[in-house]
Amino acid sequence: MARKETTENPPGRLKQIALTYKMTRRVDKKVGFVIAGVGIVTFGVLLAIGFWVGHPVYLGILGFLLAFLAMAIVFGRRAERAAFSQMEGQPGAAAAVLENIGRGWTVTPAVAVNRQQDVVHRAVGKAGIVLVGEGNPNRLRGLMVAEKKRMARIVGGDTPVHEVLVGNGEGQTELKKLRTKLLKLPRVLQGPRVTEINDRLRAMGDLMSNLPLPKGPMPRGLRMPKGPTRR
Secondary structure: OOOOOOOOOOOOHHHHHHHHHHHHHHHOOOHHHHHHHHHHHHHHHHHHHHHHHOOHHHHHHHHHHHHHHHHHHHHHHHHHHHHHHHHOOOOOHHHHHHHOOOOOOEEEEEEEEOOOOOEEEEEEEOOEEEEEEEOOHHHHHHHHHHHHHHHHHHHOOOOOEEEEEEOOOOOOEOHHHHHHHHHOOOOOOOHHHHHHHHHHHHHHHHHHHOOOOOOOOOOOOOOOOOOOEEO
8 A cells, every 4th residue: 555645745835925915914904905006006107118218018028027026025025014913912922033033143042031921032143142032121121130140151241242122112122123133233253252152052051951850740839939930
């Protein structure tokens, strides 16, 4: 008997576009009209210019290509905006953005968490170390101070450490602007130094994960330790 194939093929490009459009339309009801309008206006303008200069065919082809490009750009931006609006306020949204920040950054989600589910994520790059907090700003400051002291013992006090609070309040960074904010930070470290910092922080994480912990279910009456929980 032939072996039954259990691995599902990933969706094709057209199916991905369709799924993205459905997701976007749930948030942005006008996305279809906007995209169609951009395409029609772009093609119409180029075609009109073509008739005016006496080359409607050439300008019509160019207008079709530019219209398709303009539609793709507008759709991409509105889809990104819709995705951020759905992610905003959800636990771990900042970590999802950081994971897609691009090359040159090493991201470690949830390096510190407290009982109220306030979370601090860490990103390391040529700009130094960036601590990104999600949750209550007042509680996050204590988490970040504790994490900075812990890291200072490992990487030294000369490593630049930036603090970013994700949110819509004063002094906070909106989720959709988080990636841009990190990419705009000045690059002050060389590649070897970034590698060294990552190795030290990774070793610190390994030491934390290798601590002897009891196996099996947690004993009754066991209380959670006070203060932040670190990864």
